[in-house]
Amino acid sequence: MGTVIQFPQRTKKNDGHPEPAIGAPQVSNLRPGKNRLTFLLKTGQALALAVAVCFSLGATDAGKRYLDLNHRLMCTCGCAEILGECNHVGCPNSTEELNLLSAGITSNDTDDKIFDTFAAKYGATVLAAPPASGFNLVAWIAPFAVFAAALLGTILLVRHWSVGNSGMATQAADPEMDALRDRIRRETGEEGGY
Amino acid sequence: MATFGSFALLIALALAAYNLLAGALALRVLATGQSFPISPERLADTARRAGIAGFVAITAAAFALIWSVFTNDFSIAYILEHSNRALPGPYKFSALWSGQEGSLLLWAWLLATYGFVLRLTHKTDVKLYAYAGTILASIQVFFLLILNFAAPPFALFRGAIPEDGNGLNPLLQYPEMVIHPPMLYLGYVGFAVPFCFGLGALMMRYPGEKWIKTTRVWTMVTWLFLTCGIFLGMHWAYAVLGWGGYWGWDPVENASFMPWLTGTAFLHSVMMQEKKGMMKGWNVWLVFSTFLLTMLGTLLTRAGLVSSVHAFAQSSIGTWFVVFMGLVLAVCIFTYVLQRDHLRAEHNIESLVSRESSFLFNNLVLLVACFVILWGTLFPVISEYVVGNKVTMGAPWYNRVAVPIGLFLVLLTGVGPLLPWRSTSMRSIRRNFVAPVIALWVTVIACLAAGVNPMKDNQFDNGNFYALVAFAVCAAVLTAIVSEFIRGGLVISRQTGKNLFAAMYLLTRRNTRRYGGYLIHIGVVIVVIGLAGSAFNSSKESEMTLHDRLTIGPYTLEQVGATQDDNANYGSEWAILDVYKDGQKKFQMLPEKRVYHSTNQPQTMVAIHSLPWWDLYVIYEGTNPSTGQPIIKAIINPLVGWIWFGVAFIVFGTAIALVPSITPSTASLRVTAVRTVPTEPVLHGGD
Numbered sequence: 001m002g003t004v005i006q007f008p009q010r011t012k013k014n015d016g017h018p019e020p021a022i023g024a025p026q027v028s029n030l031r032p033g034k035n036r037l038t039f040l041l042k043t044g045q046a047l048a049l050a051v052a053v054c055f056s057l058g059a060t061d062a063g064k065r066y067l068d069l070n071h072r073l074m075c076t077c078g079c080a081e082i083l084g085e086c087n088h089v090g091c092p093n094s095t096e097e098l099n100l101l102s103a104g105i106t107s108n109d110t111d112d113k114i115f116d117t118f119a120a121k122y123g124a125t126v127l128a129a130p131p132a133s134g135f136n137l138v139a140w141i142a143p144f145a146v147f148a149a150a151l152l153g154t155i156l157l158v159r160h161w162s163v164g165n166s167g168m169a170t171q172a173a174d175p176e177m178d179a180l181r182d183r184i185r186r187e188t189g190e191e192g193g194y
Numbered sequence: 195m196a197t198f199g200s201f202a203l204l205i206a207l208a209l210a211a212y213n214l215l216a217g218a219l220a221l222r223v224l225a226t227g228q229s230f231p232i233s234p235e236r237l238a239d240t241a242r243r244a245g246i247a248g249f250v251a252i253t254a255a256a257f258a259l260i261w262s263v264f265t266n267d268f269s270i271a272y273i274l275e276h277s278n279r280a281l282p283g284p285y286k287f288s289a290l291w292s293g294q295e296g297s298l299l300l301w302a303w304l305l306a307t308y309g310f311v312l313r314l315t316h317k318t319d320v321k322l323y324a325y326a327g328t329i330l331a332s333i334q335v336f337f338l339l340i341l342n343f344a345a346p347p348f349a350l351f352r353g354a355i356p357e358d359g360n361g362l363n364p365l366l367q368y369p370e371m372v373i374h375p376p377m378l379y380l381g382y383v384g385f386a387v388p389f390c391f392g393l394g395a396l397m398m399r400y401p402g403e404k405w406i407k408t409t410r411v412w413t414m415v416t417w418l419f420l421t422c423g424i425f426l427g428m429h430w431a432y433a434v435l436g437w438g439g440y441w442g443w444d445p446v447e448n449a450s451f452m453p454w455l456t457g458t459a460f461l462h463s464v465m466m467q468e469k470k471g472m473m474k475g476w477n478v479w480l481v482f483s484t485f486l487l488t489m490l491g492t493l494l495t496r497a498g499l500v501s502s503v504h505a506f507a508q509s510s511i512g513t514w515f516v517v518f519m520g521l522v523l524a525v526c527i528f529t530y531v532l533q534r535d536h537l538r539a540e541h542n543i544e545s546l547v548s549r550e551s552s553f554l555f556n557n558l559v560l561l562v563a564c565f566v567i568l569w570g571t572l573f574p575v576i577s578e579y580v581v582g583n584k585v586t587m588g589a590p591w592y593n594r595v596a597v598p599i600g601l602f603l604v605l606l607t608g609v610g611p612l613l614p615w616r617s618t619s620m621r622s623i624r625r626n627f628v629a630p631v632i633a634l635w636v637t638v639i640a641c642l643a644a645g646v647n648p649m650k651d652n653q654f655d656n657g658n659f660y661a662l663v664a665f666a667v668c669a670a671v672l673t674a675i676v677s678e679f680i681r682g683g684l685v686i687s688r689q690t691g692k693n694l695f696a697a698m699y700l701l702t703r704r705n706t707r708r709y710g711g712y713l714i715h716i717g718v719v720i721v722v723i724g725l726a727g728s729a730f731n732s733s734k735e736s737e738m739t740l741h742d743r744l745t746i747g748p749y750t751l752e753q754v755g756a757t758q759d760d761n762a763n764y765g766s767e768w769a770i771l772d773v774y775k776d777g778q779k780k781f782q783m784l785p786e787k788r789v790y791h792s793t794n795q796p797q798t799m800v801a802i803h804s805l806p807w808w809d810l811y812v813i814y815e816g817t818n819p820s821t822g823q824p825i826i827k828a829i830i831n832p833l834v835g836w837i838w839f840g841v842a843f844i845v846f847g848t849a850i851a852l853v854p855s856i857t858p859s860t861a862s863l864r865v866t867a868v869r870t871v872p873t874e875p876v877l878h879g880g881d
Contacts, residue, residue: 072590080444082589085437128588130573135581139573143566143595150558158551161542 062105069101069114072129076122083128097122196270199258199348206251206306207338209244210331217241217328224321225398238324242313245327248334249310256303259296259347263289268359271351272296278361278792280762288366291375294511295347300376301492302337304383309334312387322405325394326387333386336518344511361792364764368434374426378450381420382488385453387412388460389485392478396529399536403468409481410464411852417457418848424450425841436798436813438733438829440837443592448571449491452564456484459560466553469615471540475530476557478537482526487564489519494571547618552610559603566596597660601667604722607715608671611678629677630670637669638662657729664726668719675712675719682709703856710851717843720836727808727833735827737818738769747830749810750774751783756824764788764797769814769824773803785814785826808832 070084077093079086083101086094097118104114118126130136220238223230230237259272263286268274276289276296291297309330316323341347365371388409395405427447432440441447460480466472493515530537543550570587578584612626641662648659683698690697702709734746738753745751755770768786772779786799796816803810811829818825 074586074588080442081437085439124583125586128586129591129594130577130585130587135577136585139569139577139585139587139591140595142569143562143599146565147562147599150562151555154554154558155546158543158546158554162544162546 066101066105069105069111070098072115072127073097073101073118074126074128076126097126195258195262195265195267196348196350199255199262200342200346202251202255202258203338203341203346203348206248206255206302207335207342209248209251210334210338213241213244213248213331214328214335216244217324217331221324221328221398241331242316242324242327245309245313245331245334248331249306252299252303252306252338255341255347256290256299259299260287260290262348263287266359268355269350270347271349272347274351274356274359276360276362278359278763280791281359281362282367282763284369284372285362285367288372288375289362291379292362292366295341295345295349297375297379298337298341298345298511299347300379301383302334302341304376304379305330305334305337305386308384308387312390318408319404321398322391322394322400322408325398326390329390329393330386333390336514340511340514344514358792361763361790364788364790364793364795364797365434367763367790367797368430370426370430370433374423374430377419377426378423381416381418381423382450382453382491384412384416384419385457385484385488387416388481392481393526393529396478396533396536399533403471406464406467406477410461413457413461413464413481414848414852417454417461418845420450420454420457421841421844421848424454425838429838432834433800433802434798436800436815438731438811438813438827438831439728440834443570443587443589445571446495448567449494452567453484453487453491455560455564455567456480456487459557459564460484462553462560463557466550470550472543472550473554473557474537474539475534478530479526480557482522486519486522486526487568489515489522493519545618547613547623549610549613549615552606552613556603556606556610559599559606563596563599563603566599567592570595593660600722601660601663604664604671604719605667607718608667608674611712611715612674626674630674633673634666634670637666641665661726661729664722668723668726671719672716675715678712679709702850706853706855707851710847710849710853713847713850714844715847717840717845717847720840720843722840724833724836724838724840727836728831730832731829733827733829735815735825737821737823737825739823744826744828746828747808747810748775749828749830751812751826751828753824753826762791764790766799767814767817768799769826771801771812771826773810783810783812785812787814787816804835806835809834 067084071082073083075081075083075086075091075094075097077086077091079091083094083097100117100121101114104117109117115127115131124130130139132140216237219230220234220241222228223234223237259270261267262270262273263277264283266273266277266279272293272295273289276292277286281289289296291300309327312323312330313327316327391405391409391412394400424447427450428440431442432438460477463473463477463480467474467477493512543554545551570592573587574584608630612630614622646658646662646665648662679698679701680694682701683694685697686692686701686704687694687697690700692700732747734744736742736744738744738751740753740755743750743752750773752772752774753769754772756767757770758765758767760766766786766788768784771783771785773781773783781803783801783803785801788797788799789795790797798813798815801812801814803812809829809831811831813827813829815825815827817823
């Protein structure tokens with residue numbers, strides 16, 4: 001017979017403040033701004049945790065895993081197709097690769113180990129996307145870094161323009177150019193679109 | 195015919211060189227006011243006429259090559275390599291672009307054709323067109339130099355001439371392949387024209403934005419060709435390659451997509467220059483970049499820099515392209531630096547939340563998308579150069595990196611038109627965004643209820659998640675655009691007493707550019723819905739003996755026979771499949787496999803049964819070598835038809851946008867009327 005382990009009862013932490021009476025409105029001892037900040041932080045943590053859990057969960061059954069992995073590998077016969085989509089009957093490579101993948105899944109190898117086995121046997125080009133390590137990390141980071149930098153740069157630029165705008169706009173506006181543009185619109189029957 | 199063709203190409207080169215030199219000299223004399231024995235106007239006109247004559251010469255060369263294909267002149271090495279006697283007539287035309295030399299001749303011929311139109315319409319603005327024509331001649335000289343000295347299409351075969359040719363690549367023997375490459379080339383080559391106008395206008399410090407209007411029309415036509423070319427290519431890949439998809443992020447596909455993205459950015463930002471005198475330098479660089487990307491695309495696919503499944507013609511002309519692109523870039527930078535004060539903006543953006551900002555962000559996202567695709571295309575080369583290892587940048591990488599950026603772009607498509615010019619208020623945001631936000635959340639709930647679950651089987655599903663986001667964003671964007679139509683239609687309806695649909699028609703005619711643009715956006719949304727459908731693909735593969743059955747989705751396929759045929763060009767075998775739904779036979783499908791005699795290469799001819807909600811896509815993969823039984827793969831591809839329907843919408847919208855709006859007098863009536871109806875605050879600042 002197993003031993004029953006008694007978990008200690010969770011006790012309410014009393015920091016010296018009197019507990020409110022039942023039915024009385026709960027009054028927070030925190031300032032409203034700090035309260036909101038705490039709530040936002042906790043929500044953020046919960047969301048981050050949920051996303052992390054979502055991304056870290058692996059495939060639950062072998063069939064799905066097989067399908068998932070064969071779409072992350074390339075057929076090496078030269079057809080440049082994803083392994084799971086190579087449709088050449090009698091393809092010299094895809095059957096062998098698929099068998100290797102099945103063996104890896106059957107022996108419960110991790111995804112990384114399967115990819116390492118493939119890369120060792122067929123070269124790094126067998127992976128449909130480069131692993132996020134070493135120099136290849138640049139491949140993954142650069143697009144988002146460029147996007148973030150461009151976005152930030154644009155926002156800062158627009159804010160810079162809008163701060164000193166009122167003076168600049170009137171100085172830079174050229175009535176002659178405005179008149180010319182209006183004339184072009186009239187002559188071409190265009191309203192300038194949008 | 196080989197001698198005639200070669201001679202025509204030499205004459206074309208001489209004429210293009212004269213066009214360039216005489217044109218440049220005339221413009222120089224005009225600009226500096228120096229004295230010259232011949233009047234610069236006359237000199238410029240002779241240059242223009244030389245350009246027109248050059249078109250005739252290149253046309254003669256193209257005709258010579260096509261004639262040689264049709265007469266099976268295998269003494270020409272190119273014809274021997276890319277055609278054979280049994281090749282059907284329409285595919286003989288395809289031989290023109292199936293190889294390196296022929297496709298370059300097509301480039302040169304299309305460029306000369308665009309140049310011909312440009313030079314004939316020179317009276318629109320003689321000086322600007324003279325600049326543009328001269329710059330265009332420099333591009334023609336480059337291509338004609340290659341055609342005459344590096345990749346001559348009329349080179350003779352050395353040795354005993356074989357009885358028959360090697361035949362055309364089987365992948366090109368499909369009806370769409372007679373249209374797709376010329377369409378794509380029309381798009382590629384066409385971007386040379388806005389480039390010439392942009393560079394010419396900058397060189398001559400063209401006053402005002404009239405050049406932008408001229409360029410916009412050329413760019414829209416070119417953009418339309420490129421769009422059609424890209425989607426025809428997608429459809430060809432779907433129907434011929436037989437893997438069930440239509441876009442594989444192949445370098446050749448990417449090469450066509452990159453100039454499309456920068457061209458799209460230009461078509462949007464150009465409105466800022468016309469309307470507000472902003473983004474002048476930006477627009478000039480967008481035009482330059484788009485042209486350079488078309489050259490880069492040609493380099494990527496023709497010089498063998500990156501490997502591709504459908505780079506049909508490769509050779510070592512890469513150095514020519516690199517040198518030419520370097521020269522073009524140097525000229526662009528030099529001209530920009532010299533004339534940058536001419537590009538000073540007349541206004542600045544006043545608020546982060548305004549239509550001007552939305553244009554800026556739209557351009558930003560388009561350019562980032564272009565960078566991402568360029569990065570993905572070139573990273574294998576970079577990786578090999580830096581660490582000595584070549585890597586594959588396949589669909590999984592693009593799906594993770596490019597799809598979120600694409601969805602953000604679609605979102606901006608809906609947000610932009612809802613923001614007024616200059617600045618906006620919270621009240622205005624609330625009013626304009628209520629309906630789209632409701633549509634977004636209703637779609638999310640409807641999708642979740644219909645089983646689109648990003649947490650399918652307790653695991654995060656990338657495809658489902660992106661599909662859910664795509665459907666929701668598309669619903670919001672569609673609501674935003676439709677509400678814009680309705681809002682404008684109601685104003686017109688109140689003014690004129692017409693019913694809402696008639697009012698919306700009138701509204702579109704009064705500002706074809708704006709509402710044509712909205713129709714294009716609707717087309718894009720429909721395409722995105724179609725693309726999102728791929729998250730729900732399902733497939734089954736089976737070896738099928740007689741009367742074997744394969745069930746997929748609501749369909750059951752029964753193999754009722756297999757047959758063979760043979761003709762002079764290819765031998766084929768196909769499976770005969772009866773398709774049952776709800777226990778009743780509905781139709782028959784005949785997926786086919788061909789083997790071409792001249793090349794001994796196989797080719798898949800997929801059987802597709804299209805419905806609005808899905809395609810039943812059946813591939814005859816051939817026979818199992820050990821059992822001799824046919825192997826059938828069936829795929830249910832949801833919403834694929836929406837992609838092709840969306841493209842039709844885009845074409846329709848572009849055609850509308852190209853049609854001039856109704857008369858200015860009527861337009862002024864509209865302006866007056868809008869002023870008297872204060873119920874349209876969203877249009878504040880001008881529409």
